[in-house]
Amino acid sequence: MPENVGFIGLGVMGRPMAGHLVSRGHAVTVYNRSRGPVDALVDAGATAAAGIADLARRTTIVITMLPDTPDVEAVLGGPGGVVAAISPGSIVIDMSSISPVATRRLASMVAEKGAVMLDAPVSGGEIGAIGASLSIMVGGDAGAFARVKPLLECMGSPQRIVHVGIEPGSGQVCKVANQIAIGGALAGVSEAFALARKVGVDVTRVREALLGGFASSRVLEVHGERMIKGNYAPGFRARLYEKDLRLANELAAAHDVPIPSTRVVAQLVGALVDNGGAELDYSAVATVVFERAGLPPQG
Amino acid sequence: MPENVGFIGLGVMGRPMAGHLVSRGHAVTVYNRSRGPVDALVDAGATAAAGIADLARRTTIVITMLPDTPDVEAVLGGPGGVVAAISPGSIVIDMSSISPVATRRLASMVAEKGAVMLDAPVSGGEIGAIGASLSIMVGGDAGAFARVKPLLECMGSPQRIVHVGIEPGSGQVCKVANQIAIGGALAGVSEAFALARKVGVDVTRVREALLGGFASSRVLEVHGERMIKGNYAPGFRARLYEKDLRLANELAAAHDVPIPSTRVVAQLVGALVDNGGAELDYSAVATVVFERAGLPPQG
Numbered sequence: 001m002p003e004n005v006g007f008i009g010l011g012v013m014g015r016p017m018a019g020h021l022v023s024r025g026h027a028v029t030v031y032n033r034s035r036g037p038v039d040a041l042v043d044a045g046a047t048a049a050a051g052i053a054d055l056a057r058r059t060t061i062v063i064t065m066l067p068d069t070p071d072v073e074a075v076l077g078g079p080g081g082v083v084a085a086i087s088p089g090s091i092v093i094d095m096s097s098i099s100p101v102a103t104r105r106l107a108s109m110v111a112e113k114g115a116v117m118l119d120a121p122v123s124g125g126e127i128g129a130i131g132a133s134l135s136i137m138v139g140g141d142a143g144a145f146a147r148v149k150p151l152l153e154c155m156g157s158p159q160r161i162v163h164v165g166i167e168p169g170s171g172q173v174c175k176v177a178n179q180i181a182i183g184g185a186l187a188g189v190s191e192a193f194a195l196a197r198k199v200g201v202d203v204t205r206v207r208e209a210l211l212g213g214f215a216s217s218r219v220l221e222v223h224g225e226r227m228i229k230g231n232y233a234p235g236f237r238a239r240l241y242e243k244d245l246r247l248a249n250e251l252a253a254a255h256d257v258p259i260p261s262t263r264v265v266a267q268l269v270g271a272l273v274d275n276g277g278a279e280l281d282y283s284a285v286a287t288v289v290f291e292r293a294g295l296p297p298q299g
Numbered sequence: 300m301p302e303n304v305g306f307i308g309l310g311v312m313g314r315p316m317a318g319h320l321v322s323r324g325h326a327v328t329v330y331n332r333s334r335g336p337v338d339a340l341v342d343a344g345a346t347a348a349a350g351i352a353d354l355a356r357r358t359t360i361v362i363t364m365l366p367d368t369p370d371v372e373a374v375l376g377g378p379g380g381v382v383a384a385i386s387p388g389s390i391v392i393d394m395s396s397i398s399p400v401a402t403r404r405l406a407s408m409v410a411e412k413g414a415v416m417l418d419a420p421v422s423g424g425e426i427g428a429i430g431a432s433l434s435i436m437v438g439g440d441a442g443a444f445a446r447v448k449p450l451l452e453c454m455g456s457p458q459r460i461v462h463v464g465i466e467p468g469s470g471q472v473c474k475v476a477n478q479i480a481i482g483g484a485l486a487g488v489s490e491a492f493a494l495a496r497k498v499g500v501d502v503t504r505v506r507e508a509l510l511g512g513f514a515s516s517r518v519l520e521v522h523g524e525r526m527i528k529g530n531y532a533p534g535f536r537a538r539l540y541e542k543d544l545r546l547a548n549e550l551a552a553a554h555d556v557p558i559p560s561t562r563v564v565a566q567l568v569g570a571l572v573d574n575g576g577a578e579l580d581y582s583a584v585a586t587v588v589f590e591r592a593g594l595p596p597q598g
Contacts, residue, residue, distance in 0.1 A: 100498070123512040135512035139500075160511035164504045173500045174508050177491035181514040184490065187560035188483015192476035195547070198554045199399070201438075201472045205463045209473050212459035213422040213434035215480040217516030248494070255497045257592040260563045261486035267559075293556040 004029065005151060006059035008052060008075055008082075009096070010037035013122070014065035016129045017095070020154045022046050031055045056085035061148060062092045068243060069098040076106050088114030091144050093151075095136070097121040097240075099247055100169035100176065101254065107140065107168030116144040117168060120152065121175035125236040128156075135160040137178070139170030176251055179244040183265035185219035190268075190286040193227055194293040203228055223283035230298030235281030242269050242278075303328065304450065305358035307351065307374055307381075308395070309336035312421070313364035315428045316394070319453045321345050330354045355384035360447060361391045367542055368397040375405050387413030390443050392450075394435070396420040396539075398546055399468035399475065400553065406439065406467035415443040416467060419451065420474035424535040427455075434459040436477070438469030475550055478543040482564035484518035489567075489585040492526055493592040502527055522582035529597030534580030541568050541577075 003026070007018040010032040021028045022045045030041050031049045038048050049055035052075055056062055062082050066072050072094055076082045082092060083106075092110050094103065094117065103119045110117035118140035128134040134156035138145055145163045152161050164170040192215075196206045207224045210216065226232060245266040252259045271288045272280070287297040302325070306317040309331040317340055320327045327345045330353075331337050337347050348354035351374060355361055361381050365371050371393055375381045381391060382405075391409050393402065393416065402418045409416035417439035427433040433455035437444055444462045451460050463469040491514075495505045506523045509515065525531060544565040551558045570587045571579070586596040 123514075135508060137508045157511070160508075162504055162508035162511070164508060165500050167499065169498075170500050173495055173498050174505050177495045177500075177505050178509050178512060178514045180491040180494065181484075181487040181509055181516075181519060184487015184560070185480075185484040185514070185516055185518075188480040188487075188564075191483065191551075191556075191558040191561050192479040195479065195551055195554065195556045195558065196472055196476045198556045199468075199472050199550065200466065201464050201469050201476075205461055206473050206476050209434060209436045209459075209461035209463060210477050210480055212456070212461070213477060214517050214521070215422075215477045215484070217480075217484055217518070218513050219484075219516070220480060222513070251498065252490075252494055255494065255592075257490075257494045257497045258588075259490040259494065260566075261483070261560060262490050264560045264563055265487075289557075293554075 003061045003151070004059040006031070006049065006055040006062040007065070008032070008055065008062065009065040010041065011065065011067070012126050013129045015041070017065060017155045018046065019044060020132050021151065024154045026151065026154070029055050029058050051080065052082060053080050053085040056082045060087070060090050061151065062086065062090065064092070064094045064096055066096045069102045072096050072098050073102060073106065077109055083109050083113060086113055086115050090115040091148055092117040093120050093148055094118070095120045095122055097175050097244055097247070098172060100172035100251060103169040103172050116141050118144055118148065119169055119171040121171055122156065123175065123178055126234070133157045136162070137171040137174035138163050139165055139172065139174070140168050142166055173251070176244070176248045179241065180248050180259065180262050182219060183245065184261050185217045186223060186283065186285055187261070187265050187268065189220050189224050190227070190289040193224070193286065194289045194295060197290070197295055198293050226281065226283045227286040232280040232284035234279065235283070237278065238269060238272050238280050238282045238284060239278040241282035242273050245269055302360050302450070303358040305330070305348065305354040305361040306364070307331070307354065307361065308364040309340065310364065310366070311425050312428045314340070316364060316454045317345065318343060319431050320450065323453045325450065325453070328354050328357050350379065351381060352379050352384040355381045359386070359389050360450065361385065361389065363391070363393045363395060365395045368401045371395050371397050372401060372405065376408055382408050382412055385412055385414050389414040390447055391416040392419050392447055394419045394421055396474050396543055396546070397471060399471035399550055402468040402471050415440050417443055417447065418468055418470040420470055421455065422474065422477055425533070432456045435461070436470040436473035437462045438464055438471065438473070439467050441465055472550070475543070475547045478540065479547050479558065479561050481518060482544065483560050484516050485522060485582065485584055486560070486564050486567065488519050488523050489526070489588040492523070492585065493588045493594060496589070496594055497592050525580065525582045526585040531579040531583035531586070533578065534582070536577065537568060537571050537579050537581045537583060538577040540581035541572050544568055
């Protein structure tokens, strides 16, 4: 069954993601606050919607890819938003990384309209969006997941699209878990490198040795190399990682889960952002650890 | 040039490591405080030394594999120890995980005898020792490293034997960095799983999703599975990891390197050991995180 797909939010991530849907032959209607990315997608074959409600009325599947929780709340639940305009049987897929609690609330609003909301946050950053190799963590109804899977496969690696659970918000919880796990690894590698550097041991050799054993990780491999080269061009921006860690701390607080290691990571990322690093890759958190050890940012 | 190899310390790690040297045809003289492992290796073709000084006099390369810094200090530098008895031109390889500061001191004592000391701590645990697949991180003289490399290759994977630096203690510093990096990853995965479990999301799915992206690590792969199954049979015992983290904190303090993330990990491991988990695999640190979140140890 051909679906009319709506796509709201054509930023760094959303623009290439919507582009993949268009290039794979789907009928895509797009909306974005600024006009530039809309024109580019229309040139590629998409249709421009007059507004959010117009987009929701024209389509049976609405995808949102927005910066933060309030943006998604406004676009979905606000006046003139998606929920007020969608038809029964439609599916809303929120691919933004937002609060799992807000997601559950929005999913209820969508359900009251006889439609289904899936949360489907992604991992892999701009490179993954451009390369259609994103990891996608999906929460919500299994039937809806099966129906939209071909669309998700236009944007992510098929083997990396995981239906995490049928409860609304499961995907967002998984994304939070993802950012927590990355944070621990990142702090560990940063402190390991800081200590080795301060003692005077070559971190290039240290990284090589560590990659052969239990300390091996994607963070050591990719971000470890960034730390050695001092290459902190994003990538995934520190200010967005700060937001994700805020979501982690909020969720942990709401469920009485102490996460002391993540609190350390959040503190380091906060220091990076406060010191002018908001637009750097989040792996630049190592520079905070290095600086506190009395080391220059690179080496 | 055939070498007469001495091996001191036939514990869980040393016994299979010495066994590999014997089975690969080297002339190996062994010493251990308790007699059982000595007899087993003699049956396999090794020679038993009458004591430490006797072993040092008979051999040109002396390997030590002992639990902690004081053990190595006693065996090498104590009365009737290795240093007092070795010949010029000999090489001492300490494969224990001990203090880099003590290692530098011991290396100086060995050098005063016209011999060379290499520090060559390993990663990979009992499984790596039995399978001859250890990672080996070597510090010290490059010529000595080249001379002993064939011996190290009997115990570790050739591509995982890294000469980290010519300064004595470089290998130990690398080992400390290894344990720090692992600790961060371990705390991150533990907190990620604790939060997902408490919210009610299936951690088996979470692990699967995370393995596809940037959170991917050996810790998530191997220890993540242990956490899900509640399988904490060692592996690498928590009390030894606690020791390694003590070395990390000592080294960091000596060099004025703040390592707040590692301090959190050390605190968690301390709680595990204090609560009867000293002999469990160190990944059981997750049970401390789970318990503090009000969760049962497994699931």
